[in-house]
Amino acid sequence: MRRVDELVRAKVMLVEDDLEWSNGLQLYFSNESDFEIVSCVATKEACMSALEEMSVDVILMDIILGDAEASGLDAALDISHLYPKIKIIMVSSLDNDDEVFNEAFLNGAYDFVYKSEFEQIPGVIANAMKDQETKYGPRLKKLVYDKKKKLLNPYDALLLKLILEGKTQQEIADMNSVSLSAVKKHVSRVLAKFMWSRSTRELAEKCQKWGLLD
Incomplete structure (x- = not known):
């Protein structure tokens, strides 16, 4: 044994x-x-x-x-x-x-x-x-x-979810009846909140794995 x-x-x-x-x-x-x-x-x-x-x-x-x-x-x-x-x-x-x-x-x-x-x-x-x-x-x-969760409002979370689904910024703009410029500004604000220098897709993936998008 x-x-x-x-x-x-x-x-x-x-x-x-x-x-x-x-x-x-x-x-x-x-x-x-x-x-x-x-x-x-x-x-x-x-x-x-x-x-x-x-x-x-x-x-x-x-x-x-x-x-x-x-x-x-x-x-x-x-x-x-x-x-x-x-x-x-x-x-x-x-x-x-x-x-x-x-x-x-x-x-x-x-x-x-x-x-x-x-x-x-x-x-x-x-x-x-x-x-x-x-x-x-x-x-x-x-x-x-908790600290990272507070960085995201519901609109930020929705944006990152759409990016994870493979939607382009133009598609996101069309879906929400806003200009492409508005979406770009929104993306920039989210990246700034996380002091993120890599792609938005990578941030979205991390937020999902952290459980921030649930």
Whole structure:
């Protein structure tokens, strides 16, 4: 009969673009009995591809990835929707950045560890495997959710829903009997509220995953 600790040994994926740091973590944790790093990738795209081929329990996700198109926060949000049972632990060298710290939880992170305190990782993984609620996670997730929810009025939410449906700005203008210029101004106001520099479609997708359009 297999022992209980063998049954619950965690399979961990490391998402880290700093090769030296990645190799260092693998070496440091190579003798851990409670978890094993079974995969190491450097980008969101590689992470999502790997998850299609293998099953893991925990992902150690660096917030700053060397990917101009996606950060660790982006990856966490997608993973939390596609693989809700996976526990995501954000790892970062960023300090005193509450905005990033808080949004990590809204994006589905289980917990957050600073790279300077990496020795805490085994304990956080152990808690994750027990599904133990973190001290700050749920409260911070609600705090950020409420803050972002207040940014959207019903008309903003409708606009983003139409964009998600694939409607063009001209189609949205025709549907609402307003000018194209009015729709463009509305879009610009929504982007400004979120201080968003990427496409409106990407913002709409994020708002949907955050639950802001429900």
